[in-house]
Amino acid sequence: MARITHAHAFMVDLVPKVERTDAIQSFKSQETIFVELTDADGARGIGYSYTIGDGGPSVLALLKHTLLPRLMGQDADGIEAIWRDLLFCSHATAVGPIMALAQAAIDTALWDMRGIKTGLPLHLLAGGAKAAVPMYTTEGGWLHIAPEALVEDALAACAQGFRGSKVKIGKPTVAGDAARLGAVREALGDDYEIMTDANQSMTAAEAIRRVPMLEALNIGWFEEPLPADDIAGHARLQATSRVPVAVGESLYSPGQFADYIAQDACGIVQADVARVGGITPWLKIAHMAEAHNMAICPHFLMELHVSLVCAVPNAPWLEFIPQLDDVAAPMARDGGMALAPTRAGLGIDWDHDKLASLTTEGSAFEIKGA
Incomplete structure (x- = not known):
């Protein structure tokens, strides 16, 4: 001891x-x-x-x-x-x-x-499900970016081996969101995954209005459409949509995720290891999702989450937003695949x-x- x-x-x-x-x-x-x-x-x-x-x-x-x-x-x-x-x-x-x-x-x-x-490196210490995971990029999809620049970034990411991009939505009109997403889909084709993120900006009515457009464009998920405490609203939305509703970056405990899952209010969970209180509760949430045949696709912190998504079997994606390059060695990559660190512990070379x-x-x- x-x-x-x-x-x-x-x-x-x-x-x-x-x-x-x-x-x-x-x-x-x-x-x-x-x-x-x-x-x-x-x-x-x-x-x-x-x-x-x-x-x-x-x-x-x-x-x-x-x-x-x-x-x-x-x-x-x-x-x-x-x-x-x-x-x-x-x-x-x-x-x-x-x-x-x-x-x-x-x-x-x-x-x-x-x-x-x-x-032992963290991905083995916590489960050891795989050694690498596909990435999608969010860095070129922020809300202020014009459609032509969204397309340029997605094409560059695809050329590097990335398999998807996240595009922020929440423009004043459905047409404004459709123009941005449609440009990326037309340029990248049906095999490239496009995720969307509304960052809790919509009413239930506005979110439901966007569902047909998201379905037509074969969008991978509809992230944080409503305020995080509106579980009932998310449940109604999930029931109307063939596009999975994704939630989690604004939830702070395993119990909050349990409430969403119990009420069929999401299709994908996105626990953030920092915002739920660490690796200990993150793994509980991941396995809770696994027990309900759901994916966990964590929010941000790719340098830490890479080990966790490689530890569990139900984590198909890692979000690419580099933020630690000034204070740590870059995360290991092979094209669009993130590689689980082999260094003992968290595997971050500070x-x-x-x-x-x-x-x-x-x-x-x-x-x-x-």
Whole structure:
């Protein structure tokens, strides 16, 4: 038994290299919260979570004042016990994004430490279903991008081996969305997958109006059409549509996914490892989906999710949005296939000098056990 003796936390602000807009917001920056843990044997693990521009200091405050002090002295191998203990020690802040993001930074660090101590990469440690996964790209599909540029990006992605693109929707009219999607379908043909994402921007009526158009264009999925708390609306929409409804990036617990699945309110789940509280709950959600013969196609964080989608059998896609290239070695790829890291632990090769130089002033702190 090796107990946790030390934690080092800090935040790095990573600004996107391209403009990222959807129907409700712009991606200003990735406030990336890091936690590095050390146990009594000297083993270390580094984990992280993120926001898209706001809330990072709140996550750090919860870690500093509540979660990391409680972590000191706990058995690093008891990942499930730690996850539940941290959830209930501050249950007044759960279920929700700040708590989930803070837990995720700790949980991913513990899984990294376990992998390093056992010598196993995460995709094998968590299941080992496959060694590679197809990617679709979102980087060329943001809402401000004109149809001709959408086509140009999709053609370039296809030439690189990508098998699909995500196109943001939520223009003021159905015709506006149809023009963008139709241009890509006409240029790429029927074998290229096109996903859509409305980012919770629509009423149920507006979403239902778009279903015939999405069906006619053979769209792969209709992502986050309605506000995430409108389970009943999603259920009505799913019942009317042959295009699967995809939800999950704005859900924060396995229980919330269970509610969607129980009410037939989605066809694809998109759990985000940071937003659900880490690898421990992500795997539960993935296997819950598997038990219901559903796919899990996670949101964002490709450098971490690549290992998780390769760990489970029901994860057919990885979303390509590069964001860590300034602070880590690029994710391994073979054309349009993402390769599961073979490095022990999370498999992310961090540039620690870059992390140190980009650490937000005043964000770093340490917690030491007795």
